[in-house]
Amino acid sequence: MQPDTLNIAVLVSQGQHPVSGRARRAHQDACALELALSLSGKVSAIHAGDPEQAALRDYLGMGIDGLTVLNQSADDDALTVLYPYLTEQQPDILLTGVRAECGEGSGLLPYLLAERMGWPLVTGIAAIESIEHDEASLLQALPRGQRRRIKVKLPFVASVESAAAEPRQIAFARARRGNIARLTQATEVDQARTEWTLSAAKPRPKRLKVATAKTAADRFKQATAKAQGGKGQIIRDDPQAAAKAIFELLVEEGVLRK
Amino acid sequence: MSDLTRRDPRLEWILRNRLHPRHAELNGQETRGPTGLLRKNPRPQWQYGPSGLRRLDRLNMGGAAGVTQLSSKKRSEQVVLPLHQVLEPQAYIAVWLQTSGGRLTSHCKDVLGQAQQLAVARTEPTAVLGVLCGELKESLEGAGVDRLLQVQGPDYEGYQPEAWGQLCGQVDAQLSPLYWLLPDSGESAELGRRLGVTLGERPATGVWRMEADQLIARNGAGNQDISRPWSRIMLLLEECALPCGEYRYEASPLELTLTAPARSRIADLGQIAVDPAEIPLAEAEFILSAGNGVHDWDQFHQAAALLGASEGASRVAVDDGFMPRSRQVGATGTWVSARVYIAVGISGAVQHLQGIGKCEKVVAINQDADCDMVKRASLTTIGDSRDILAALMALAEAKSTQEVSDAA
Numbered sequence: 001m002q003p004d005t006l007n008i009a010v011l012v013s014q015g016q017h018p019v020s021g022r023a024r025r026a027h028q029d030a031c032a033l034e035l036a037l038s039l040s041g042k043v044s045a046i047h048a049g050d051p052e053q054a055a056l057r058d059y060l061g062m063g064i065d066g067l068t069v070l071n072q073s074a075d076d077d078a079l080t081v082l083y084p085y086l087t088e089q090q091p092d093i094l095l096t097g098v099r100a101e102c103g104e105g106s107g108l109l110p111y112l113l114a115e116r117m118g119w120p121l122v123t124g125i126a127a128i129e130s131i132e133h134d135e136a137s138l139l140q141a142l143p144r145g146q147r148r149r150i151k152v153k154l155p156f157v158a159s160v161e162s163a164a165a166e167p168r169q170i171a172f173a174r175a176r177r178g179n180i181a182r183l184t185q186a187t188e189v190d191q192a193r194t195e196w197t198l199s200a201a202k203p204r205p206k207r208l209k210v211a212t213a214k215t216a217a218d219r220f221k222q223a224t225a226k227a228q229g230g231k232g233q234i235i236r237d238d239p240q241a242a243a244k245a246i247f248e249l250l251v252e253e254g255v256l257r258k
Numbered sequence: 259m260s261d262l263t264r265r266d267p268r269l270e271w272i273l274r275n276r277l278h279p280r281h282a283e284l285n286g287q288e289t290r291g292p293t294g295l296l297r298k299n300p301r302p303q304w305q306y307g308p309s310g311l312r313r314l315d316r317l318n319m320g321g322a323a324g325v326t327q328l329s330s331k332k333r334s335e336q337v338v339l340p341l342h343q344v345l346e347p348q349a350y351i352a353v354w355l356q357t358s359g360g361r362l363t364s365h366c367k368d369v370l371g372q373a374q375q376l377a378v379a380r381t382e383p384t385a386v387l388g389v390l391c392g393e394l395k396e397s398l399e400g401a402g403v404d405r406l407l408q409v410q411g412p413d414y415e416g417y418q419p420e421a422w423g424q425l426c427g428q429v430d431a432q433l434s435p436l437y438w439l440l441p442d443s444g445e446s447a448e449l450g451r452r453l454g455v456t457l458g459e460r461p462a463t464g465v466w467r468m469e470a471d472q473l474i475a476r477n478g479a480g481n482q483d484i485s486r487p488w489s490r491i492m493l494l495l496e497e498c499a500l501p502c503g504e505y506r507y508e509a510s511p512l513e514l515t516l517t518a519p520a521r522s523r524i525a526d527l528g529q530i531a532v533d534p535a536e537i538p539l540a541e542a543e544f545i546l547s548a549g550n551g552v553h554d555w556d557q558f559h560q561a562a563a564l565l566g567a568s569e570g571a572s573r574v575a576v577d578d579g580f581m582p583r584s585r586q587v588g589a590t591g592t593w594v595s596a597r598v599y600i601a602v603g604i605s606g607a608v609q610h611l612q613g614i615g616k617c618e619k620v621v622a623i624n625q626d627a628d629c630d631m632v633k634r635a636s637l638t639t640i641g642d643s644r645d646i647l648a649a650l651m652a653l654a655e656a657k658s659t660q661e662v663s664d665a666a
Contacts, residue, residue: 016479105478106463108451115455120523123419123448140417142529143444145537148417151525192460196486201476204466207497217311234627234638242639243649246600246621247657249637253359253619255544255598256565256654 006041006131009091011082011109012067013047014055015101025058028097030167032160033062036095037168039128044068046085048078051182060178061170068181077190078109083116084185093136094157098124104193107159114157122150124161263294342505344377344404347385351377352435354426355388355403356446359597359618360395365441365496370402372468372499373439377404384436387512389429391415391422398509402502405512413519417526419445421519423452428516430457442493450493461491466498534568539585542568545596545617547587550574551603551625554644558602561647564654570594572604588613602643606631623647 010033015026036043044066045059051069060067070081086094094117099107114121126141129149136156140148141163213219235242250256272278273285291297307313351373356366370386377384388403391414398406407429413421426438426449440450442464454461464476468488475484476495534542546562547570548555562569571581573588587594589609599617604610606622606629614620614634622635623643632638639646 016481018479018481021481099478101479103477104463104484106451106461107478108454108461108463111451111455120420121452122524137527139530144541144543145532146529146543147532148529149527150417151527152523196484198477199483199485201481201483204497207500212503232632232636232638234632234640236627236640239639239641239645239649242623242641242646243653245637246623246639246646246650247653249619249621250544250565250598253598255567256657 006039006093007089007091008036008039008041008043008093008095009086009089010036010043010045011047011094011096012045012056012059013049013097013100013102014053023053023055025055025062025167025170026097026101027167028099028160028162030059030062031162031164032095032097033059033064034167035125035128035160035164036093037063038165039093039131041092044089044091046070046082048072048076048081049074051180056180057175057178058170060180061172061175062168063171063174064178066179066181068183070187071182071184072187074103075189075193076187079112079116080188081185082109082113085183086113086117090155092155093128094119094155096157096159098159098161110157110159117155117157120152120156122152122156122158125150125158126161126163127165128158263290263292265292339400339504339506342404342507344383344385344508346383347405348382349380349384350387350405350433350435351384352387352389352426352429352433352438353403354438354440354446354449355390356441356444357390357392357394360393362394362396362398362401363441364501365443366446367401367501368496368498369439369441369494371501372494373437374402374502375499376437376439376468380436386507387429387433387435388509389426391418391425399506400502401509402507403509404507406509407512407514409516416528417445417524418519418522419448419452420522420524422449423456424519425516426453427456429514432514436490437488438491440491440493442495447493450491454491457491459490461493462486462489463493464495465492466495468492468498531566534562534566537568539568539570539587539592540594542570542594542596544568544598545570545587545594546600546602547571547604548575548581548602549604550578551605551623551643552580554647555580557644557647557651561651564651567600568596570599572601572607572610601631601635602647604631605629606634 012029012033013026015024015029017024033045043064045064046068047056048070049072051071056067070085072081094113096110099105110121122138122140124141125138126147127139129137129139134154136152136154138150138152138158140150141161142148213222233245235245269284272280273289275281289297304312304314353370353373356363373386377386385404386402387405387407388398390406390408392410409425414425438453440446450461462473462475465473466476467474471487472485473488475486477484544567546565546567548558549572552558552575569581569585570587571585573586573590575581576583576586586592587610589612591613593613595616598619599614600621600623602623605624605626611630611634620635622631622638623646624631624638624640625642627640
């Protein structure tokens with residue numbers, strides 16, 4: 001059954017600029033909202049956290065009617081407020097970013113929500129190609145610029161990768177005008193997190209060249225050796241045989257796709 | 259008979275004459291001088307030591323010295339590493355084997371190194387269990403896998419995160435490994451999170467150092483370190499530990515009775531064709547790169563389009579205006595990480611070789627058999643690049659038409 005209007009929920013959060021550290025809209029969340037706005041349907045943006053965060057207004061500036069904030073503190077578990085709210089709302093598609101830009105950023109929330117709601121989860125999507133007859137065709141972003149096509153039945157949860165279409169600019173006046181609806185629900189403190197200590201990231205030690213040589217002669221050889229490809233095969237003056245060898249290597253490595 | 263020691267001129271002559279057939283036989287024996295004193299052989303006795311280097315046997319003991327065994331060992335001969343065995347493991351540490359093109363990724367080797375460190379530190383015999391879906395093209399001998407659970411079949415092929423998660427769930431139920439270690443990248447990062455959710459454990463993500471009771475993990479944005487207790491499921495970053503290198507490991511297959519996974523709710527329709535020109539050069543998987551030796555540029559572009567390769571170029575080709583600057587490979591251009599790199603008419607300047615340092619398979623098409631690119635390449639073809647590219651394009655075309663006729 002095709003729902004008359006698609007009900008799309010997007011989970012958004014406050015982000016942090018990687019260089020300046022300023023609060024901003026989280027890039028992947030903004031990509032998810034952009035993706036939702038490009039579909040024809042009713043889009044609702046949801047945030048679990050402090051409604052006073054200034055950067056939340058950036059999402060309003062992207063052209064949504066309102067933002068729902070489930071009020072809780074930064075130490076609380078977002079799942080405890082999001083799950084009851086989403087079961088009540090029953091969206092057809094739930095979009096999130098892959099991971100948050102503040103806090104732990106483990107990227108576990110979409111997995112937990114999908115498990116609780118019993119919905120399939122597609123991770124790291126770049127686009128939603130089409131939604132027909134209760135079935136959506138998605139493009140998943142893979143490393144090296146590749147894409148994979150995935151079919152999944154509605155309703156589903158999908159996390160959106162930064163490789164998706166760039167989010168639109170923020171309209172300042174709309175951001176000021178937009179309405180933030182605050183809901184206060186029962187919330188719980190994330191107990192496991194109380195045991196952790198957070199500190200500014202130390203630069204990780206660079207791996208030194210591992211000297212496996214046991215003898216002085218081997219160490220000398222390692223230090224002075226020229227880079228060598230080893231037993232490279234050489235084919236001389238036979239274009240057909242050469243092309244065949246190259247073609248076989250390409251097939252074996254699986255880089256030829258058709 | 260008198261006690262006089264007599265010289266044996268003939269024996270002395272044999273000892274001096276390396277070409278004499280009895281020289282080797284008599285050479286190791288002690289010789290006595292005219293006064294009956296034991297004499298050392300003043301001539302250098304070159305022998306080959308265990309490292310394959312020529313050594314001077316100053317003790318004049320021949321083969322008896324041990325250190326100077328006369329061996330025909332060549333320098334290139336590899337030393338066989340000792341075998342690390344876990345005979346009857348009482349506990350397991352499970353590692354998901356992440357592969358790329360049928361080979362373990364370097365990230366996965368780091369994770370295996372960490373797993374072996376954890377296994378060795380335990381008092382009871384603990385084996386590192388590698389869980390693998392799909393095929394392997396290289397041996398696991400030195401990677402650090404004690405037991406291997408390899409699963410193949412259409413249910414697990416391609417992108418099947420739900421089936422993989424169920425497989426790991428079954429392994430967990432039957433063997434209850436102490437820890438699950440997974441590389442925190444790509445599909446195994448997804449699997450680790452799925453496994454954590456199904457097992458009800460909170461996985462530790464972005465772990466880069468493991469200490470006695472705490473571990474240090476990087477947060478998602480990479481600007482904070484979290485010091486937290488160990489978790490049963492840990493997703494490790496690259497270079498978390500040194501890969502194994504001191505032993506050979508058994509990687510003996512493990513048999514488990516597994517039930518087929520439930521039908522996946524996510525249908526994988528396979529990768530789609532992406533325009534290779536749109537992929538950033540640094541990320542491209544397959545690069546066809548042109549240098550000074552290419553003269554037929556139309557044919558080169560056709561070949562790249564037909565093979566589905568991203569185009570690269572050496573600095574000369576860019577300076578001469580045949581290719582855009584954004585396509586330049588090398589220290590002054592882009593550092594590429596392609597799996598397969600075909601260098602057409604590139605001799606291999608040092609800067610260019612630096613730029614392709616991370617490439618796994620390099621194929622050189624060149625006229626000159628003595629250039630540096632040939633030394634770097636795993637496959638070299640000497641000849642005119644135009645002929646070879648034409649033959650290669652003919653093969654690729656034949657394959658695609660054959661596939662079409664097969665499908666019809």
